[in-house]
Amino acid sequence: MSEQTPIGPVDATRIPRYAGPAxxxxxxRLDEVSRADVAILGVPFDSGVSYRxxxxxxxxxxxAASKLLRPYNPALDAAPFGSQQVADAGDIGxxxxxxxxxxxxxxxxxxxxxxxxxxxxxxxxxHTIALPILRSLARDHGPVAxxxxxxxxxxxxxxxxxxxxxxxxxxRASEEGLIDLERSMHMGIRGPLxxxxxxxxxxxxxxxxxxxxxxxxxxxxxAVDRMxxxxxxxxxxxxxxxxxxxxxxxxxxxxxEAGGLTSRELLQTLRGLVGLDxxxxxxxxxxxxxxxxxxxxxxxxxxxxxxxxxxxxxxxGRPA
Numbered sequence: 001m002s003e004q005t006p007i008g009p010v011d012a013t014r015i016p017r018y019a020g021p022a023x024x025x026x027x028x029r030l031d032e033v034s035r036a037d038v039a040i041l042g043v044p045f046d047s048g049v050s051y052r053x054x055x056x057x058x059x060x061x062x063x064a065a066s067k068l069l070r071p072y073n074p075a076l077d078a079a080p081f082g083s084q085q086v087a088d089a090g091d092i093g094x095x096x097x098x099x100x101x102x103x104x105x106x107x108x109x110x111x112x113x114x115x116x117x118x119x120x121x122x123x124x125x126x127h128t129i130a131l132p133i134l135r136s137l138a139r140d141h142g143p144v145a146x147x148x149x150x151x152x153x154x155x156x157x158x159x160x161x162x163x164x165x166x167x168x169x170x171x172r173a174s175e176e177g178l179i180d181l182e183r184s185m186h187m188g189i190r191g192p193l194x195x196x197x198x199x200x201x202x203x204x205x206x207x208x209x210x211x212x213x214x215x216x217x218x219x220x221x222x223a224v225d226r227m228x229x230x231x232x233x234x235x236x237x238x239x240x241x242x243x244x245x246x247x248x249x250x251x252x253x254x255x256x257e258a259g260g261l262t263s264r265e266l267l268q269t270l271r272g273l274v275g276l277d278x279x280x281x282x283x284x285x286x287x288x289x290x291x292x293x294x295x296x297x298x299x300x301x302x303x304x305x306x307x308x309x310x311x312x313x314x315x316x317g318r319p320a
């Protein structure tokens with residue numbers, strides 16, 4: 001913050017990594033700071049899943065796996081906790097039995113947290129939560145470019161007649177006018193589809209696609225170049241489904257698909273967002289019951305760290 005030095009994580013030379021607060025990266029809670037530039041919000045909700053459950057335990061798992069994060073990011077020459085005030089806003093209570101009520105609660109909570117200008121990094125939870133977040137953002141920014149990292153398109157129409165699930169948020173968002181149809185993009189798409197029509201419908205809804213296989217052909221630099229050309233100027237929302245990673249790197253997720261990105265490829269791609277107008281982000285679909293050795297939790301925690309580093313550098317580059 002401009003008025004005072006940000007309060008960062010507890011000192012690891014005085015309090016061991018396995019101790020200290022159970023917040024993301026052992027950062028202060030939101031009620032321990034006067035205000036936050038970035039608030040980390042947990043949404044423990046997985047009532048929209050279509051296969052393996054467990055993402056309701058994702059926020060706590062990612063926080064637990066974030067204890068080794070340190071204050072300086074050498075890859076970006078960034079101090080994500082020292083140049084902005086980051087605080088953990090805890091979890092919101094979401095109705096697990098009523099999807100409509102849950103979506104309304106998430107939208108209201110996100111709007112309240114953003115009221116004083118804080119940006120949000122949201123820890124899910126399943127991908128249903130992206131829709132209410134986008135509803136809140138669009139009220140201030142208008143349609144935003146969505147940069148969506150995922151094995152799946154998440155632009156299907158319904159499951160069992162239900163319009164709100166973790167496989168439908170970006171179709172609903174496009175239909176509601178929340179998405180910039182000329183600037184949005186999926187990254188890491190792979191695996192079987194129901195038909196070719198899925199891709200044709202997806203293009204109409206406003207998305208271009210960088211497939212997981214494109215990383216093999218063009219490399220990370222080629223993927224980042226395509227990403228930046230597509231996103232251009234204007235607000236960008238980043239949504240990271242952890243199943244964009246290969247199951248070897250992220251086994252703890254609900255709908256795993258073979259042939260995904262490596263952790264290194266994903267982190268390098270996220271670093272390519274420096275200089276773009278990122279207005280918020282989420283990390284979703286971490287399902288601890290299917291994780292082992294914290295592989296998925298650690299990957300998700302580092303995704304959050306890179307996103308916070310991008311926000312810090314972008315904030316530093318804004319005019320006063």
